Each structure stands twice: as C-alpha cells, then as structure tokens.
Amino acid sequence: MESGAQRLNLKREVGLIGAVSFIAGTMIGSGIFISPQYVLSTIGSPGASLLVWACSGLIAMLGGLCYAELGTVISESGGEYIYMLRTAGRVVAFMFVFSFVAVMRPASATGIALSCAEYVVAPFFDxxxxxxxxxxxxxxxLILVLANVNCLSVRLATGIQVVSMVIKVLALLVIVLGGVAMVFQGNTDNFDVSFEGTNVGVSSIGIAFYQGLWSYDGWNTLNYLTEELKDPEVSLVPR
Structure with missing residues (x-):
C-alpha cells in the first residue's frame, strides 16, 4: 500500500526464451525482407551495402547494451517513457509518449502490417x-487481431512470438544458405568489383542507413515489459 492506494503489479510470466523470442521476433520483421534491395539501389555497390549493414548492426548492438543496463537500473515497464519520466520529468515524458502513441508507433505498425498484407495476398494475384x-x-x-491477443494473454502473445520468430529465422536461413550455395558455385562477380559505382552523397548514405537501421529496429522493445520478466537481470543482461 502506498498513500492509501494499492499498487498494481504485473504478472511476471515472460522467461528468458520468451524474452529472446520477443526481441528477435520484433527485429526480424518485414524490414529485413524488404530493405536490402533499397539499401543496394541507394548506395550503389555490394561492398558499400555490406558496410552499411555492418555499421547498422553495430549501432543496434550498442543501443541494445545501453538499454539492457537501463532496464536493470530502472526495473519498470514503459521503455523510453519511464526513463524520461524518472530523469527529465513529467512534461518531457508526456510529450514523448504522446508523439509515440499518436504518430510513431501507429506509423510503424501500419507499415509492417501493409508489408505483411501484400505478401499474404500476392499468391492470389499472380x-x-x-x-x-x-x-x-x-x-x-492483422493489427486488430494482434492487439487483442496482446490484451488477452501475455502467455499467448509470447507463444505466438516464439512461433513467428522460428518461422522467420527459417526463412532467413533458406535465403542465406541459398546465397552461400551460389557463392560456392562460382557466382562471385559482385565481389570482384565490390565498391564500384558507390554513391558517396550525403543523401544516399543517409537513406541507406535509414533503411538498414529500420531493419534492425526492435532491439529496445523488451524494456517495455520489464516488470513482466521473471528475472530481469538474467533476461536483459545474461551473465
């Protein structure tokens, strides 16, 4: 009891596997299946494209490590909102969460849902x-169904996240193994002129990094449910 009111406690039902699946399932979304062609066409060469992907991955990894430490220091759900609330005050936190709820998250969810819907209907319009x-x-x-699933049950949402992550990882493995097979078959022409035709303009580099970072987006999502983790110190920062 605090100030005569009972504090609401969330159920800690998300374990390490669920936490890993939540992050991986969020990061491995429509971006990785759509962005590579735009990164390559924007930056202009295979070598520069791989460099953009490597740098984007490094930035995402550093951001994830920072958020892991934040999640163990401030062990409350809410992600950026709760961190701003505890450090910058209510006004800044409210401004962020308003823009996040009204603009950023709906726009992101809409883009992902539209990409998924296009893949769903594509086989019927050959x-x-x-x-x-x-x-x-x-x-x-799709948005309504997934929103209701997340509202109804954390366990059900976690289960769906695990299944979808496995499916997406298998799809990526098929693509990666196919690429490796082509390399062993002697299709290495692109590696002979890796950086030929690279666009070094600021706009080209910026757009390429935007597409790359969008594909890695999701590394911060676990911090939104810190209070639902069974053991935050293990799930966020495995020792």
Whole structure:
C-alpha cells in the first residue's frame, strides 16, 4: 500500500526464451525482407551495402547494451517513457509518449502490417497488382487481431512470438544458405568489383542507413515489459 492506494503489479510470466523470442521476433520483421534491395539501389555497390549493414548492426548492438543496463537500473515497464519520466520529468515524458502513441508507433505498425498484407495476398494475384483496398483491410485485421491477443494473454502473445520468430529465422536461413550455395558455385562477380559505382552523397548514405537501421529496429522493445520478466537481470543482461 502506498498513500492509501494499492499498487498494481504485473504478472511476471515472460522467461528468458520468451524474452529472446520477443526481441528477435520484433527485429526480424518485414524490414529485413524488404530493405536490402533499397539499401543496394541507394548506395550503389555490394561492398558499400555490406558496410552499411555492418555499421547498422553495430549501432543496434550498442543501443541494445545501453538499454539492457537501463532496464536493470530502472526495473519498470514503459521503455523510453519511464526513463524520461524518472530523469527529465513529467512534461518531457508526456510529450514523448504522446508523439509515440499518436504518430510513431501507429506509423510503424501500419507499415509492417501493409508489408505483411501484400505478401499474404500476392499468391492470389499472380503477376498482377492486388487491390489496395484489400491490402489495407487485411492489414487492419492483422493489427486488430494482434492487439487483442496482446490484451488477452501475455502467455499467448509470447507463444505466438516464439512461433513467428522460428518461422522467420527459417526463412532467413533458406535465403542465406541459398546465397552461400551460389557463392560456392562460382557466382562471385559482385565481389570482384565490390565498391564500384558507390554513391558517396550525403543523401544516399543517409537513406541507406535509414533503411538498414529500420531493419534492425526492435532491439529496445523488451524494456517495455520489464516488470513482466521473471528475472530481469538474467533476461536483459545474461551473465
């Protein structure tokens, strides 16, 4: 009891496997399947494209390590909102969470849902462009279904996250192994002129990094449910 009111405590139902699946499942989204072509076309060469991906991964890793430490120091759910609330005050925290809820998160969820919906309807329109109304309706249904799942049960949401992560990892493995097989078959022409045609303009580099970082987006999501982790010190910062 605090000031005559009972404090709401969230159920700690997310273990280490669920936590890893939550981050991996969030990071391995539509971005990694869509962004590579835009990174390559924007930066202009395979070598520079790989460099952009490596640097983007390094930035995401450093950000993830910082958030892991923050999550153990301030062991409350809410992510950036709670960190701003505890350090910068209510006004800054409110401004952030308002823009996050009203603009940033809906825009991100909409983009991911539309990408997923396009893949869902593509097999039914072989060689043609599916109606945008249909794509948008399916995207809206996906958002509503997943929102309800997260509201109804943490365990169910975690289970779906684990299954989706496994499916996406398997899909990536098929792509990676296919690329490795092509290299062993002698398709190495792109490596002979790795950096030929690289666009060194500020806008090209910026857009390429934007696409790369968008694919890595999600490394901070576990901090939104810190209070639901069974053992935050283990799940956030494995020793």
């Amino acid at each position: 060689g043609g462009t599916p109606p945008q109304v249909l794509v948008k309706c399916i995207a809206a249904v």
